[in-house]
Amino acid sequence: MKMLTLLLATVAALTVHAAEKIQTIPPERLANYWLLQSGSAAQANVPNSGYNLDAPTCAAVSYVVEKDGSTSHVKLEKLVPQGDLGKVAVGIVAAMHFAPAPANLGKDAVSTYVVMPFNVPGAQSTNPADRAQRAQVLDACKLPDFAAKAH
Numbered sequence: 264m265k266m267l268t269l270l271l272a273t274v275a276a277l278t279v280h281a282a283e284k285i286q287t288i289p290p291e292r293l294a295n296y297w298l299l300q301s302g303s304a305a306q307a308n309v310p311n312s313g314y315n316l317d318a319p320t321c322a323a324v325s326y327v328v329e330k331d332g333s334t335s336h337v338k339l340e341k342l343v344p345q346g347d348l349g350k351v352a353v354g355i356v357a358a359m360h361f362a363p364a365p366a367n368l369g370k371d372a373v374s375t376y377v378v379m380p381f382n383v384p385g386a387q388s389t390n391p392a393d394r395a396q397r398a399q400v401l402d403a404c405k406l407p408d409f410a411a412k413a414h
Contacts (some may be wrong), residue, residue: 287326287374289350296373297328297361304359308351315346319383319396321404322352324409325376332361332370343403352379378404 275326288296309316323341326334337357342396356377363370383400 278406284370285374290375290377291408293328293373293375294364294404296364296367297332298364300332300360300362303361304355306355310347310351313347315344316331316348317382318344320344320346320348320381321348321400322379322381323376323404324352324379325374325406325409326356326359327330327374328361329371329372332363334359334361336374338381340406340409341404343400348381351381356381362391376406376409 321341321343325336325338327336327342329335334356337353339349339353344354347412364413379402380397380401384390386397388394388397
C-alpha cells in the first residue's frame with residue numbers, strides 16, 4: 264500500500280511539473296499568447312558615450328512573459344555589431360508588460376525573444392534602400408534555433 268501511495272504521489276508531482284513547463288515560441292507567435300501593453304516599453308536610456316552607439320545595430324533579447332504579464336529571465340542573446348547598445352535593449356525588455364491575448368485564457372507563461380533595431384531607418388519608410396538596410400541589420404540578429412534550445 265505504501266508503494267502505491269508513493270507511486271501516485273510521484274505521478275502527481277510529475278504531472279504538475281509538466282504542466283508548469285514554459286513553452287518556447289518564436290517572436291511571430293507571441294501575439295497568440297501575449298500583447299504588449301501600450302507605453303510599457305520605456306524610452307531607451309542611451310548613454311552619452313560608449314562603443315558603437317551610432318552604428319546601425321541589432322540586439323536579440325530573450326525573455327519570459329510570466330503569468331502576470333511581466334518579463335523575467337531577460338538575456339542579451341546577440342548584438343551585431345558589438346557595442347554598448349546591448350544594455351539599452353535589455354533595459355527596454357525588462358520594463359515591458361503584457362496583457363494576455365484572448366486565446367490565452369490560462370495566462371500561460373512563454374519564453375521568446377525580440378530583435379531590436381538601433382540607428383536604422385524606421386519601419387514605416389517606403390524608400391527601398393531604407394527598407395533593405397533595415398532588413399539587413401535585423402536579419403543579423405535572428406535566432407533560427409531559438410525554439411529548439413531549452414530555456
